[in-house]
Amino acid sequence: MANLDPTPLGTHFMTSLKQILTDIVAEAFEACGIDKKYGAVEVSTRREMADYQCNGALAAAKPYKMNPRQIGEQVMSKLQESSADIFSEISLAGPGFINLRLNNDWLANRVQSVAADESGRFGVEPVADPKMIILDYGGPNVAKPLHVGHVRTGIIGESLKRLSRFLGHEVLSDIHMGDWGLPIGQIIVEMEDRDFDRVYFDADYTGPYPEDPPVSVQELAEIYPTASGKSKVDEEFRARAQKATSELQEGRPGYRALWQHFMTVSVADLKKNYGSLQVEYDLWLGEADVNDLINPMVDQLKKDGFAYLSDGAIIIDVKDDADKKEMEPLMVVRSNGAVGYEATDMATIVQRVRDYDPDFVWYVVDGRQQHHFKKVFRAVYKSGIANPDKVSLEHTYNGTINGPDGKPFKTRDGGVMSLQVLVEMVIDKARQRLAEIDSTAQYSAEEQEDIAQKVGIAALKFSDLVNHRTGDYIFDLERFSSFEGRTGPYLLYAAVRNQSILRKAAEEGLAAGTILPPAGDEERELQLKLLELPDLLDFAFDQRAPNHLCDYAYNLAIAFNRFYRAHHILNEEDAAQQASWLGLAQLTVDVLKHVLYLLGISVPERM
């Protein structure tokens, strides 16, 4: 095989099997006088016929005015000359699919080289050109408890963070709290009406204020919905709330002191609740953190002619000449002087560009905000706050979790189901399941509880992440806490059984050895699946879609479970074969656990 030009395609060309095969087939196309771009190789969709396939002969037929099968024959003949050591079978099928089956020795050799990688990267090289990515997800509102709706943004964002970071990108996650808008004003007014400590509401008093928060997060959880409800029906209340919001933003000391208390109790609660889902943040910034950037930004926008007064509000036109549809302007300051999330989102971009100079900002936020982000992105690009050639602002939106009526989920009494309650229900279900299983009875109470936590969280997270990011789906507690079939616990179980073998092997003094060519179809499929990892990670990253990680983890677990059934490792008498299988089992569990880690799911030692 001739030395190929280094390819700029793909980020893991050194280790991606797909890329290696594409390079080989592309060279064969070129040798036939056909553009190498037609040499793209994919995992075969017909696994009983091939491991990998190239469809390029079909695509090349027209421009080269040739019969696709004729092209296929020529390419095959070149491949047979150049790569007989790699392929055990090269065939042409149907209208012109080039089917490739890998030589078993070559296959095992590849797997062995991945197993021998002691860096913990499974042969996946960090990207050559790391990007700086800011991931904005979670977006909880201060004083509002997390509910089922926060599940998706939190765990999808967390997974994208872990994936991007593993691939070698520089990533910062920011919770971006909603802590500066009308809800805060509504709570302030409601608290004033309820005669909370007067010092906070006395405009002439400037401090000091009490150190202890006047409210708990539980009280806030009750006060906010009440205030929000009043605001909808009571115009006077609403006007007062708007005024309070505006005064808070302008710096009224008593309101600022109250706000600080809200933050203290809310952040502690958020850390606890997101922590239970293993959703973690690098930055705990929020809308309030950009307050001081807003006035200068608005002044500049006015000075540059992008922002102007209209009906008492300050707006920016974001309509594009290419738009056929209507596109109302973005309102950056309301007529009462308060700012909403349009201004804070814009100012946050000012801040992020200034402080981090990112290549990407991904907003993992509900898809219903698409219009909002479109306007914000246009406004910042148009006004020069962000340079479209430098930073890509993406609304990496997620769908909603709906009730049976197709609308965002509500409990039977019309309320929202809190995240904490949901998590506790799922873990409790896991406890019950655990109690039914004999093997765990001997474990300590602590270990059993740890297992229940991991099983419950795995069930919850996997059943959400397995759905495509952008799609809505219907909330089903049974499904969230199901432990059978295509679920989180299925994956844990596969990993745990594997670990059990390795533990027993270690006790018997058995060590992993060189991985040999597959002994059967089950093992062959497992080896092939392991080699798909780099391409899978690239693909999931490109699509910003963790469901592909779920898909891979599940298929890897299936492949392992079949292998497990077909070959009894510990009873194997051939020492080299046994050592090979131990190596394969070790690699499988390492890869499986790592992909689960990228999903934000932890694996217990045993269960």
Next chain:
RNA sequence: GCCCCAGUAGCUCAAUGGAUAGAGCGCCGGACUUCUAAUCCGUAGGUUGAGGGUUCGAUUCCUUCCUGGGGUGCCA
């Protein structure tokens, strides 16, 4: 009105323009003296909402409808 998103097996969901559209659940039927049966194997189940178009090839791209959901300058 305008815009966005969706419509795939009984149900919940997958499917980077490729061959015979896949899983899980549910249904029916098999496999535990064997490294953990939270497992494995098998059967049945489809006009991919409808029509048109582009393409050698369409669930995927374009277009017109139908149905559902969402959004649409002073809530976020």
